[in-house]
Amino acid sequence: MLDKVAGTRKSVPTYCYNCVAGPDLMCVTVEDGVAVAVEPNHEGKGIHPADGRPCVKAYGLIQKTYNPNRVLTPMKRTNPRKGRDQDPGFVPISWDEALDIVADKLRSLREKGLLNEQGMPRLAATFGHGGTPANYMGTFPAFLAAWGPIDFSFGSGQGVKCVHSEHLYGEYWHRAFTVAADTPNANYIVSFGTNVEVSGGPCGVRRHADARIRGIKRVQVEPHLSPTGACSAEWVPIKPKTDPAFMFAMLHVMLHEAPRSALDLAFLRDRTASPYLVGDDGWYLRDAESGKPLMWDTVSNAPVPHDHPGAVPALDGDFTVPSAAANLPDGETVRRDNARGRPAFVVLTETMRAYTPEWAEAICDVPAAVVRRVALEYLDAACVGQTVEVDGKILPYRPVAVTLGKTVNNGWGAYECCWARTVLATLVGALEVPGGTLGTTVRLNRPYENRLKSVKPGEDGFMNAQMNSTKKGGWAEKPKGRNAHTTLIPIVGDSSWAQALGPTHLAWMFLKEAPEGWEPPEPPDVWIAYRTNPAISFWDTAQLSGNMARMPFVLCFAYTMDETNHMADILLPEATDLESTQLIRAGGSKFVEQHWEHQGFVLRQPAVAPHGESRDFTWITTELSRRVGLLESYNRGLNKGFALVPLKGEGYDFTLAEDQVHDVDTIWDAVCKAATAGATAGKEVRGLDWMKENGFFMQPFAREDWYLHATMVEQGLRYELPYQERLMRVGEELRRRLHEAGIFWWDEQLEEYQGIPHWHDVPGRWVSAVEQAGAKAEDFPFWGITTKTMPYTTGNNAGIPLMNEVAGNLRGHGSVIINASAAARLGIKPGDWVEVSSIVGQTRGRAALVQGCRPDTIVIPGQFQHWKTPYAKDLNFPSLNTITQMSLELTDATGSGSDVVRVAVRKVDGPLPAGEES
Ligand SMILES: Nc1nc2c(c(=O)[nH]1)N[C@H]1C(S)=C(S)[C@@H](COP(=O)(O)OP(=O)(O)OC[C@H]3O[C@@H](n4cnc5c(=O)[nH]c(N)nc54)[C@H](O)[C@@H]3O)O[C@H]1N2
Ligand SMILES: Nc1nc2c(c(=O)[nH]1)N[C@H]1C(S)=C(S)[C@@H](COP(=O)(O)OP(=O)(O)OC[C@H]3O[C@@H](n4cnc5c(=O)[nH]c(N)nc54)[C@H](O)[C@@H]3O)O[C@H]1N2
Ligand code: SF4
Numbered sequence: 001m002l003d004k005v006a007g008t009r010k011s012v013p014t015y016c017y018n019c020v021a022g023p024d025l026m027c028v029t030v031e032d033g034v035a036v037a038v039e040p041n042h043e044g045k046g047i048h049p050a051d052g053r054p055c056v057k058a059y060g061l062i063q064k065t066y067n068p069n070r071v072l073t074p075m076k077r078t079n080p081r082k083g084r085d086q087d088p089g090f091v092p093i094s095w096d097e098a099l100d101i102v103a104d105k106l107r108s109l110r111e112k113g114l115l116n117e118q119g120m121p122r123l124a125a126t127f128g129h130g131g132t133p134a135n136y137m138g139t140f141p142a143f144l145a146a147w148g149p150i151d152f153s154f155g156s157g158q159g160v161k162c163v164h165s166e167h168l169y170g171e172y173w174h175r176a177f178t179v180a181a182d183t184p185n186a187n188y189i190v191s192f193g194t195n196v197e198v199s200g201g202p203c204g205v206r207r208h209a210d211a212r213i214r215g216i217k218r219v220q221v222e223p224h225l226s227p228t229g230a231c232s233a234e235w236v237p238i239k240p241k242t243d244p245a246f247m248f249a250m251l252h253v254m255l256h257e258a259p260r261s262a263l264d265l266a267f268l269r270d271r272t273a274s275p276y277l278v279g280d281d282g283w284y285l286r287d288a289e290s291g292k293p294l295m296w297d298t299v300s301n302a303p304v305p306h307d308h309p310g311a312v313p314a315l316d317g318d319f320t321v322p323s324a325a326a327n328l329p330d331g332e333t334v335r336r337d338n339a340r341g342r343p344a345f346v347v348l349t350e351t352m353r354a355y356t357p358e359w360a361e362a363i364c365d366v367p368a369a370v371v372r373r374v375a376l377e378y379l380d381a382a383c384v385g386q387t388v389e390v391d392g393k394i395l396p397y398r399p400v401a402v403t404l405g406k407t408v409n410n411g412w413g414a415y416e417c418c419w420a421r422t423v424l425a426t427l428v429g430a431l432e433v434p435g436g437t438l439g440t441t442v443r444l445n446r447p448y449e450n451r452l453k454s455v456k457p458g459e460d461g462f463m464n465a466q467m468n469s470t471k472k473g474g475w476a477e478k479p480k481g482r483n484a485h486t487t488l489i490p491i492v493g494d495s496s497w498a499q500a501l502g503p504t505h506l507a508w509m510f511l512k513e514a515p516e517g518w519e520p521p522e523p524p525d526v527w528i529a530y531r532t533n534p535a536i537s538f539w540d541t542a543q544l545s546g547n548m549a550r551m552p553f554v555l556c557f558a559y560t561m562d563e564t565n566h567m568a569d570i571l572l573p574e575a576t577d578l579e580s581t582q583l584i585r586a587g588g589s590k591f592v593e594q595h596w597e598h599q600g601f602v603l604r605q606p607a608v609a610p611h612g613e614s615r616d617f618t619w620i621t622t623e624l625s626r627r628v629g630l631l632e633s634y635n636r637g638l639n640k641g642f643a644l645v646p647l648k649g650e651g652y653d654f655t656l657a658e659d660q661v662h663d664v665d666t667i668w669d670a671v672c673k674a675a676t677a678g679a680t681a682g683k684e685v686r687g688l689d690w691m692k693e694n695g696f697f698m699q700p701f702a703r704e705d706w707y708l709h710a711t712m713v714e715q716g717l718r719y720e721l722p723y724q725e726r727l728m729r730v731g732e733e734l735r736r737r738l739h740e741a742g743i744f745w746w747d748e749q750l751e752e753y754q755g756i757p758h759w760h761d762v763p764g765r766w767v768s769a770v771e772q773a774g775a776k777a778e779d780f781p782f783w784g785i786t787t788k789t790m791p792y793t794t795g796n797n798a799g800i801p802l803m804n805e806v807a808g809n810l811r812g813h814g815s816v817i818i819n820a821s822a823a824a825r826l827g828i829k830p831g832d833w834v835e836v837s838s839i840v841g842q843t844r845g846r847a848a849l850v851q852g853c854r855p856d857t858i859v860i861p862g863q864f865q866h867w868k869t870p871y872a873k874d875l876n877f878p879s880l881n882t883i884t885q886m887s888l889e890l891t892d893a894t895g896s897g898s899d900v901v902r903v904a905v906r907k908v909d910g911p912l913p914a915g916e917e918s
């Protein structure tokens, strides 16, 4: 621990990972034991894509540390009644008492059995904000692993209202849990609501600024003019939730109006399923012997299996296959003799025929000429046929990309958008090549730290997919967790991240009321929450808070009081960002625009001593493990790699004795040594002291490894595009299983399983949600949407005054953003109080009048309307989450939804009296 020493000044290197655009490097200036400033870590120049600079949010960490509202001792609830209107009656207790209460409780669960009578885990845990808490929770993953089954079903809005469908389909098609443009090399980007100048952190901002100097053209397609729109060459104000129509029309132009030769025909032929023959009933025509999909070979003028050596398959045409087979659902194989077969590319082209720019204009409210021009500019900029040298290798050069923001890539319409975006890339060969559309990380396929290695040959010439079985006997009729991810969402799989990416709102909803044929789940005996605030960040927050109050025992790691830990039984204050120790990976390729030309490890270390009684998360975890009686398996977990890397490898062994309690520094010293030894084949071993001095350990990361292309070529694999035969089969099997089990309430979602997506009235779903609730559609004439702002990282730092001060410079901060003419019609002037209401409730805020917003749309930035979080609760800011529906009907087949709601707007006199929200 660091003591206050008079007259000293030092700069402590560390990292910020307060949002998914991290980790970013920084230094903390400490004077006389007091953190006084955050500064860039200039040692990161040339290594970190932003040369060691953090973003504005990191500058708030000083106030975060010294926040007078921090919870600084463990606390226990004295009022057994829970609810927003109940005073929890928290009283300070010692660590001993707090840990004993928790350990007793947890031990009693183990005695009863890890699963309850319904087969559900008795212990549940929620970690928020896109997985970033893992970078602050020290060795806690080793405790979780030692425990056994845990329900990660209860979401916070991360996942289902984050970039959800992109996570699932992106990873399925190109190992892209998140998708980005190769900004350093791109020349033309069409961004559908990717607010990267705000959400991309210093790496994103720096890269796009450099790209602008280079002359990149970015077209920002979104209902309101975000800072990203403002920094773009062009803003296209599209009607919310109509993006699939825009993208389908781009496909139409490229397939029906542009010359065929403008497309990357070789890429389509050799790297995609475009030549696979589709029978009239929609299933691939397969070789009767091997079951492999057939293509029409133009060399032998005959059908051949997809991997036939020397074949030059046809992309166009209409063929008769003398003898073939088809794989129907549930393992049924049928013969297909003299069957008609058309290449998947033809089926794609035919399906897109009706989706002209003129058709899209009527849906998107964007002139057909704009859609057409964007499509042709994209095609023109694609440089089809060109190559570039990267790390001594010749790769295709395709400097065009399409990116999708959250709200485009989640909820209804997201499947169509993710599909169309990826097909747009394949048409010009711009998938996973320099300049194009890239995946940046994997979370559903292992190894998580190397997405190239996660690619393995799977079915039908494609990469493997980890799907939950939909077969009779294999299908999980009985869910293993309360959001039923293995039962309802085949594509999410069942890896360690999968459950948190299930339909996590259903877990909350079903606590209160389950649909027909579904056993209402009992709440978990114990729920743990850390760095998450579902009571503010999810939808229909009033109802959600009510359901949360039904949790019988809640353990929260607490920084300050907030709306979620208001329901807690025990609060444990962990030492925060500048006060504690952890080693994590950095570089390589990660979320958002975190592709580096280096990879390695970065240390978070105590710049200042922990405040009050707050304790390092690793200390808390070790103590908890000991008291619960899990010390040995916890230590075994550390040795196996749950704190980052296995502590033993070839030529080194830093394993910890399993029967002993190890202190924080001993554990992280072993991790630092094993990590560096592992990365250098034992040549360089750097302990905790070295890491503290140097901050990070980096090695070069080949730029070639940003791209999947070489891996695909080496393994002879094709991208599973454009046709989705496998998903069709999975969807039909899921329909049968659900119907056999008497479940019909997922039928709408099953419609999403199509070979080639068709347009359905996506925005209309939000309108009919109003009508189904018994209200009149015309009473809610506006679209309500949200957006992120640079100084805020979701609700994580809402209680930091500096962030509000900085955000005060941003147009619309803390307000309801509304088009000036629309406001004038309603008699609303700048700064007036307005009420925004939906069928769920109402929220109030001051009106910010702008030109840069569609007249039919209002925007409520960020997530506010706190009623407990100190400082934030006095801001009186509105929140879209108070008024957004949480419902089955607005849930797509991946289990996600969107931050979108139909609303009414009216002028009012002032804020709602406290406690009267919704
Ligand atoms: N209206 C609206 N809602 C949204 C979004 C939006 O853009 N607009 N975005 C959605 C998205 S994409 C996501 S990923 C989710 C994220 O939503 P959540 O997963 O709920 O995450 P956060 O809002 O970051 O929650 C952070 C909580 O952790 C607490 N906290 C902060 N620092 C510390 C600390 O050091 N220690 C402890 N113990 N606690 C700490 C904060 O007080 C806060 O209560 O929100 C979603 N909700
Ligand atoms: N500063 C900051 N950075 C962050 C975060 C943060 O909280 N703060 N959170 C991180 C997380 S968890 C995530 S998930 C990412 C999200 O990153 P982004 O998706 O880039 O972020 P948003 O600001 O939510 O993007 C919303 C944009 O979508 C537009 N939009 C809304 N509805 C529609 C629609 O129907 N169609 C189209 N075309 N556009 C629409 C809005 O106008 C808005 O500009 O950001 C990450 N980075
Ligand atoms: S973008 Fe900002 S808040 Fe996010 S990790 Fe980087 S420095 Fe921290």
Ligand SMILES: [Mo]
Residues within 6 Å of the ligand: 129, 130, 158, 159, 161, 162, 163
């Ligand atoms: Mo997110």
